[in-house]
Amino acid sequence: MIFSKKEEIVTPYTVEQCNSCKAISKRKFIRGDYVFKNTEPCKSCDGQTLIIKIFGETS
Numbered sequence: 001m002i003f004s005k006k007e008e009i010v011t012p013y014t015v016e017q018c019n020s021c022k023a024i025s026k027r028k029f030i031r032g033d034y035v036f037k038n039t040e041p042c043k044s045c046d047g048q049t050l051i052i053k054i055f056g057e058t059s
């Protein structure tokens with residue numbers, strides 16, 4: 001988990017983009033995710049999907 005201030009919980013999210021159709025999807029961060037990691041094939045075109053961004057949102 002990522003904490004910004006004391007007792008303020010930030011939920012980490014992962015943004016993935018498909019190399020072929022450029023579709024972007026956002027999902028909750030999963031342990032082991034890092035930027036430029038290849039993830040599961042694209043749901044729409046079966047292309048290679050890459051993590052382009054990881055960020056935190058206060059809930």
Ligand SMILES: [Zn+2]
Nearest residue numbers: 018021042045
């Ligand atoms: Zn795609």
